[in-house]
Amino acid sequence: HPENVAAALLGGLVACCQRQDGSVIALKAAWPRALRIVVATPEVQLETRRSRQVLPASVPLASAVSNVQRVAVLLEALRTRNYGVLAEAFRDRLHQPGRCAIVPCLEQLLALRHPDVLGVFLSGSGPSLAAVATRNLPAVAALMTGTFRDAGVNCETRILSVHVAG
Numbered sequence: 001h002p003e004n005v006a007a008a009l010l011g012g013l014v015a016c017c018q019r020q021d022g023s024v025i026a027l028k029a030a031w032p033r034a035l036r037i038v039v040a041t042p043e044v045q046l047e048t049r050r051s052r053q054v055l056p057a058s059v060p061l062a063s064a065v066s067n068v069q070r071v072a073v074l075l076e077a078l079r080t081r082n083y084g085v086l087a088e089a090f091r092d093r094l095h096q097p098g099r100c101a102i103v104p105c106l107e108q109l110l111a112l113r114h115p116d117v118l119g120v121f122l123s124g125s126g127p128s129l130a131a132v133a134t135r136n137l138p139a140v141a142a143l144m145t146g147t148f149r150d151a152g153v154n155c156e157t158r159i160l161s162v163h164v165a166g
Helices: 002-011 049-055 061-080 082-088 106-110 136-151
Strands: 013-018 024-029 036-042 119-122 129-133 153-163
Touching: 002 024, 024 061, 036 136, 061 082, 082 119, 106 119, 106 129, 106 136, 119 153, 129 136, 136 153
Parallel strands: none
Antiparallel strands: 013 024, 036 129, 036 153, 119 129
């Protein structure tokens, strides 16, 4: 998983791909310091293998196009500080829909609309969910915790800053 290693080494926002020869291109982009991440991790076990098994072997072209469009919008929104489009940029059609059946509260939190929440997405293959916000972070954390609690699931919530390496 070169994207995990690259992000850990470089900090901030890292885009990467693997070349045909196995080498990796990793490009660091600026992450706006104002954007914080609230991560809610439910107390459930979810093996990556199981999380991958719920994904389809192939995806419709429209879903692939939708995701590529949203990656472009996400990168430009972060660069231009246009945070009002983040919720749409996080709208995934490749891996999040299939995982709604195995990640508690995923569907409810992806649909979350609140003035302090800029967007929500599944963190990696799950089961953690991440919300992006600039203010009222404890209230966002409480909202996420309450959603899990209402579903009968305990969770740990953390308010994080993205590490921006010098």
